[in-house]
Amino acid sequence: MSDRIINNIDDLHDMLDAAIQLEHATIPPYLTALYSIHPETNIEATATIRAVLVEEMLHMTLSANVLNAVGKSPELTAPGFVPEFPTRLPDGETDFSVSIDKFSPETLETFLKIERPSKTQGDSNHLGPKGCLARTNLSAFQLRAVRPKSAPEYSFYSIGDFYEAIKSGIEYLEELANKEGETIFTGNPSLQVSSKYYYSGGGHVIEVYDKETALQALSLIIEQGEGHGHKIFDSEGEISHYYRFEQLKHRQFYRLGDEPGQPSGEKFEVDFDKVYPIKPNPKMADYPKGSQVFAAASAFNHNYQQFLSTVNKAFRGEQDLLLGAVCGMFRLKDHASQLIRNPIPDDPTYHGGPTFEMSYEEASHISREQCISETAK
Amino acid sequence: MTNQAYQIQQFIELSGALTDFNAFTLNGTGQVQNYYDTLNRIVGRVMVEELLSKFSAIYEASTDHEKFNELLRKQIIGDEKFGPVARNIIKLWYTGMWYQMAQFWREAYGMSDEDVTFFVNSASYAEGLLWQAIDANPSGAKGPGYGSWSLPPNINFDNCWQFKPFNHTS
Numbered sequence: 347m348s349d350r351i352i353n354n355i356d357d358l359h360d361m362l363d364a365a366i367q368l369e370h371a372t373i374p375p376y377l378t379a380l381y382s383i384h385p386e387t388n389i390e391a392t393a394t395i396r397a398v399l400v401e402e403m404l405h406m407t408l409s410a411n412v413l414n415a416v417g418k419s420p421e422l423t424a425p426g427f428v429p430e431f432p433t434r435l436p437d438g439e440t441d442f443s444v445s446i447d448k449f450s451p452e453t454l455e456t457f458l459k460i461e462r463p464s465k466t467q468g469d470s471n472h473l474g475p476k477g478c479l480a481r482t483n484l485s486a487f488q489l490r491a492v493r494p495k496s497a498p499e500y501s502f503y504s505i506g507d508f509y510e511a512i513k514s515g516i517e518y519l520e521e522l523a524n525k526e527g528e529t530i531f532t533g534n535p536s537l538q539v540s541s542k543y544y545y546s547g548g549g550h551v552i553e554v555y556d557k558e559t560a561l562q563a564l565s566l567i568i569e570q571g572e573g574h575g576h577k578i579f580d581s582e583g584e585i586s587h588y589y590r591f592e593q594l595k596h597r598q599f600y601r602l603g604d605e606p607g608q609p610s611g612e613k614f615e616v617d618f619d620k621v622y623p624i625k626p627n628p629k630m631a632d633y634p635k636g637s638q639v640f641a642a643a644s645a646f647n648h649n650y651q652q653f654l655s656t657v658n659k660a661f662r663g664e665q666d667l668l669l670g671a672v673c674g675m676f677r678l679k680d681h682a683s684q685l686i687r688n689p690i691p692d693d694p695t696y697h698g699g700p701t702f703e704m705s706y707e708e709a710s711h712i713s714r715e716q717c718i719s720e721t722a723k
Numbered sequence: 724m725t726n727q728a729y730q731i732q733q734f735i736e737l738s739g740a741l742t743d744f745n746a747f748t749l750n751g752t753g754q755v756q757n758y759y760d761t762l763n764r765i766v767g768r769v770m771v772e773e774l775l776s777k778f779s780a781i782y783e784a785s786t787d788h789e790k791f792n793e794l795l796r797k798q799i800i801g802d803e804k805f806g807p808v809a810r811n812i813i814k815l816w817y818t819g820m821w822y823q824m825a826q827f828w829r830e831a832y833g834m835s836d837e838d839v840t841f842f843v844n845s846a847s848y849a850e851g852l853l854w855q856a857i858d859a860n861p862s863g864a865k866g867p868g869y870g871s872w873s874l875p876p877n878i879n880f881d882n883c884w885q886f887k888p889f890n891h892t893s
Contacts, residue, residue: 385753385846545869638747641881673868684751 352515355416355530361512362413364436366420368505369406369567371429371436372460374702375444375453376402378624381683382448382699387620391449391594398461398587401570404549407539408563410661414537415554416516416530422658423651425706431627435460437508438501446699448624454594461587463572464504506572509564516564520557531556536663543665578604622686625696630703637691639698646681646700653678654704733775734759736782739884740795741809742816744852748882749816752850754843758815761843765821765835766808774805788886804832817856819847855879 352358376399383392410420421427432445442459502508519530531554538553549570552563573579573586578600580586585593585600592607593599599611625632630647633640653674660667685698724732735746735755742749749755763771781798785791799805807828814822823829823840842848849864858876860867 385850386844638745642747669868669870673871673874676865676868676871683753684747687753688747688750 350514350518351511352518355519358416358512358515358519358530359413359418361508361515362409362416362418363421365409365509365512366406366413366422367427367429368436368508369402369409370422370427371433371444372402373399373406374428374431374446374700375456377682378446378686378699379449379453379457381679381686382622382624384620384622388449388615388617390614391616394590394594395449395457398457398590401549401587404544404551405567405570407544407551407661408554408567411538411552411554412512412516412560412563414661415533415535415556415560417532419537420658420661422654422661425704428650428654428702428704431702435505437505439503440501445627446624446702447626448621448699450618450621454591457591458588458595460505461571461591462504463576463588464506464510504572506568509568513561513564516557516560529556531560534663537661539661539665539668543660543668576606578606622697623695624686624699625690625693628696628699628701630701632693633690633698634692639685639688639690642681642685642688643698643701646678646685647703647705649674649678649681650700650702651704730772730775731755731759733779734762734771737775737778737809738812738816740778740791740886741813742852743884744816744855745882745884748852748855752816752852754816754819754847754850757843757847758812761815761821762808762812765838766824767833767835770804770808770832774799774808777805785886791886804828815843817851817853819843819849819851855882 352361376395380392380395380399383395413420432443434440434443439459442456444456444460445453447453502511516530523530535553535555538555539551540553541551544551549566552559552566554560554563569580569586570584571587573588578585578589579602583602589600589606593609594616596607596609597616598609598613600609601611604610628643630640630643633643653671656667656671656674660671682700685700688698690696690698735749738749738755738758739745777799778795781791781794785794799809807825811822811824814820820842821838821840823838824832829838849861851861854861854865856878858878860871
């Protein structure tokens with residue numbers, strides 16, 4: 347059995363497809379929790395979730411740049427790309443799933459699990475390649491699973507472990523290719539998304555043309571997510587997602603020099619009561635047909651699907667579309683907020699929430715429409 | 724339903740009738756409770772209760788939207804006491820701002836120290852219905868996205884308030 351996850355270019359493509367899906371899968375939960383917070387309250391929690399959410403969008407773009415650089419186009423409109431919530435994450439953590447839900451202590455715990463640092467080598471009792479465990483409960487994973495051809499399915503303990511495996515794969519495959527006088531970076535450079543199109547979104551986007559830039563892009567994802575080498579702050583003084591969320595748990599900011607788990611900075615309030623009670627993992631079937639909540643949730647899903655389709659085109663050479671997609675994003679935000687601030691008519695203890703249910707039967711119809719009406723029908 | 728929850732529901736209906744935005748849109752601003760509290764604080768709980776009872780009575784007495792509008796105009800908008808309050812509720816929803824009541828009203832019905840012109844909170848400006856009414860972005864307060872100013876407005880006309888028989892739960 348090979349002890350490598352990635353043994354050929356198809357493995358690498360699979361892993362990067364999974365990476366894009368993984369980054370995207372975190373967006374609905376972060377977005378919903380963020381908009382569930384009452385306006386004007388929980389200032390620190392709002393800023394934290396927002397910062398992480400925006401960086402996930404950067405990570406998705408960076409992963410797409412790497413995939414394009416190694417010769418494959420992202421597929422954001424493929425059926426199943428948007429998971430059905432609650433969902434496992436595609437890098438295969440077995441001990442938690444991710445929900446669309448309000449901001450709460452439980453939600454915060456899940457966010458910490460999503461962003462958790464890699465286990466130090468000593469703790470990990472791994473039976474497979476570095477950073478992974480052989481997985482037996484594959485049926486629990488509806489998302490693109492990591493499937494190296496020559497080995498059983500694996501799950502990773504952390505997202506960082508997953509990206510480390512991609513980095514090793516790139517180094518390995520590029521070295522093999524170079525020996526033959528070739529390269530794996532065969533993608534069309536004109537497909538790269540540059541900072542001309544991606545702006546003020548969680549950091550500087552890195553265009554990927556070779557091994558060096560690919561590793562830079564992937565390292566940035568790891569650093570922003572779980573931090574580097576278990577450090578709270580990175581070399582530029584930016585705090586990683588994991589420790590950002592830990593600050594909310596401790597209700598206190600970290601300062602440079604603090605030890606993990608012991609922040610010593612300014613204290614602040616987190617008020618879990620100042621949150622709209624969204625129905626956990628809502629589905630369209632939970633909303634009475636003909637109600638405003640139903641219409642708004644339906645319009646949101648429609649617009650979200652349209653938005654993904656636009657981003658997909660932008661990742662396939664029409665980068666200009668990203669500029670317009672930003673406007674679409676602000677509209678989505680307004681629509682999601684409206685929905686979340688309204689009680690479900692027949693079940694007023696709960697509020698509405700975006701369901702992120704995509705309808706792939708209509709996909710061809712949607713892609714023909716130039717401009718989707720924003721109005722609830 | 725608690726008395727306050729009922730009052731707030733009535734406040735939403737009154738606000739809908741005055742602004743012509745439905746309950747979904749009003750709830751969607753996240754400002755219902757803030758505006759209700761502001762109104763109570765400044766014109767007083769008794770006045771708010773009177774206004775809402777008057778509104779309920781009009782609603783019950785109306786058989787259709789036309790009749791309802793007529794009664795609303797005569798008995799609330801045209802009323803010396805309730806008219807200025809109703810107009811302030813409209814301004815509150817459209818701009819997110821409480822405007823000081825006119826001097827004659829203050830002299831007749833009470834001068835609250837808090838009755839000065841102010842923004843209810845920092846979110847209320849951005850949540851003003853006027854932005855939705857014209858599909859524009861509140862300057863400096865909501866990110867419209869670069870170049871969005873080149874797109875034509877896309878006004879939603881499906882969020883109007885509707886008169887329904889009184890006993891219908893909305």
